Amino acid sequence: MLVHELILHHTGAVSRQIALRDGGQEITFAALANEIAYAANLFLGLGMDRxxxxxxxMDKRIDTVVAMFGAAKAGGVFVPVNPLLKPEQVAHILKDCNVRILVTTPERLALLQPVLAGCHDLRCVVTVSAQATLQIAGLSCVNWAERATAPQRAAHRVIDGDMAAILYTSGSTGKPKGVVLSHRNLVAGAESVSQYLENSPEDRILSVLPLSFDYGLSQLTTAFRVGACAVLMNYLFPRDVIRAVEREKITGLAAVPPLWVQLAQLDWPAGIDEHLRYITNSGGAMPTSTLAALRAKSPRTRPYLMYGLTEAFRSTYLPPDEVDRRPDSMGKAIPNAEIMVVREDGTPCAPGEPGELVHRGVHVALGYWNDPEKTAERYKPAPGQPAGLPIAEMAVWSGDTVKMDDEGFLYFIGRRDEMIKTSGYRVSPTEVEEVIYATELVTEVAAVGVAHPVLGQAVVLVIYSLGKDGSVSEKLMAECQRQLPAFMVPARIVSRDEALPRNPNGKIDRKKLAGELAEMFEENPS
Incomplete structure (x- = not known):
């Protein structure tokens, strides 16, 4: 199955069900299939090659979904660009993966106009608007409405191993990299997730995460796989999310830890768990105190704690029945994947021994676009293959440190590029942050390593609290000294008057925080 066929394969009663809702607009699977065909004809008529x-x-709307899946149906590759990105960041993506056609709004096009001259492969801009189409020198500019009258054309031949999408990582190290996903990757991911979440056509899944984020795109593909309804949402405040869950009778809600922390501090409507069947977390460890608060607000809602990486979609999940026994576990491998914990030489780690998480299976992406060096660093032969196998199977070596217990459950320790190296030790930011969240004295916290002339790196806590307790830093430091070994105790606690910065995927931007702290320490090292 190809990714756009997740929509096209529905027939009978399911084809008449609502596939997407966007505010007051909605569209059935049958109508969505027709719109995707129109979009494919438009792109082909603009000269799109295989x-x-x-x-x-664009922001999240029905036309956004139609454009993405229409490109796939035509035999092309869709590149969803986070609407929060600035023109220079968008230009980097357009140039990096040689974009030929850009679909956007007139307002966004006006912002991009100064940087488009450097996007040498761009040939055509499609504007989604009822207004007259802007004209830009050197580019063919057409209106989205023309898809309705575009002549029918034969799509390019595509198989499930071909490229379907390129998703750009948030760029925690250097400029964002384009992860190339095949049709097989996307479809297999939808099948796996919908299997363990037990999704059905009766589900209504709220789409709050960016579609440029693999976790956000997964909400669409999972819904489409089973004939469920995806409700699109561009939210401004966390309270808007809770209201949408109640108003739309949402059954499934996915979010990242910073959003869950905010949602856990709000009042939830009574009876919301009568329809909210499950919640999922990925993109980082959910603090145990946050999970406890969420479960108290919606007792019958089942929590699924997950781990994933864009390079291999989703890797593990913890079944809700295991949450009480091991709330700090990231679970076991998702269906049709194998997760290994290995030493540097590729040999398997013993239970309890920290090692690198390696993911093998159908979800492993095709690599980083036009970047063989970084691809070779992350995509390497899977450990333990037979010596006689002539072509090595490639796996994703995550760079994340985890450990496995005697029963095979995995526990996250830290990301390699986020681990703090202090006094000869490697400190997991997550472990320090868990202690702080458990105090319930802060709204948000991030542990960051800052260069230090003696320690190598010093552990610095950045906190944000809605309260005005001037002694909160002293209380937190005392708690750290009580619960943590000396080398993990923060050298300094920095309090902010506003929420911690986010990257475009909604995660806390640790790179930005590290830069701000480095400047602060240079000015005032004491």
Whole structure:
């Protein structure tokens, strides 16, 4: 199955069900299939060749989904661009993966106009608007409405191993990299997730995460796989999310830890768990205190704690029945994947021994676009293959340190590029942050390593609290000294008057925090 066929394969009663809701608008699976065909004809009429990249730079709306899946149906590759990105960041993506067609709004196009001259592969801009189409020198500019009258054309031949999408990572180290996903990757991911979440056509899944984020895109593909309804949402405040869950009778809600922390501090409507069947977390460890608060607010809602990486979609999940026994576990491998914990030489770690998480299976992406060096660093032969196998199977070596217990459950220790190296020790930011969240004295916290002339790196806590307790830093430091070994105790606690910065995927931007702290320490090292 190809990714757009997740929509097209529904027939009978399911084809008449609502596939997408966007505010007051909604569209059935049958109508969505027709719109995708119109979009494919438009792109083909604009000269789109097989595997050409089509960037979609808009907020979350039905037309955004149509453009993405229409590009796939035509035989091209869709590149969803986070609407929060600035023109220079968008230009980097357009140039990096040689985008040929850009779908956007007139307002966003006006912002991009100064940087488009450097996007030498861009040939055409499609504007989604009822207004007259802007004209830009050197580019063919057409209106989205023309898809309705575009002549029907034969799509390019595509198989499930071909490229379907390029998703750009949030760029925690250097500029964002484009992860190339095949049709098989996306479809297998949807099948796996919908299997363990037990999704059905009766589900209503709220889509709050960016579609440029693999976790956000997964909400669409999972819903489409089973004939469920995806409700699109561009939220401003966490309270808006809770209201949408109640108003739309949402059954499934996915979010990242910073959003869950905010949602756990709000009042939830009574009876919301009569329809909210499950919640999921990925993109980082959910603090145990946050999970406890969420479960208290919606007792019958089942929590699924998950771990994933864009390079291999989703890797593990913890079944809700195991949450009480091991709330700090990231679970076991998702269906049709194998997760290994290995030493540097590729040999398996013993139970309890920290090692690198390696993911093998159908979800492993095709690599980083036009970057063989970084691809070779992350995509390497899977450990333990037979010596006589002539072509090595490639796996994703995550760079994340985890450990496995005697029963095979995995526990996250830290990301390699986020581990703090202090006094000869490697400190997991998550472990320090858990202690702080458990005090319930802060709204948000991040542990960051800052260069230190003696320690190598010093552990620095950045906190944000809604309260005005001037002694909170002293209380937190005392708690750290009580619970943590000396080398893990923060050298300094920095309090902010506003929420911690986010990257475009909604995660705390540790790189930005580290830069701010480095400047602060240079000015005042004491």
């Amino acid at each position: 595997r050409d990249r089509v960037a979609v730079y």
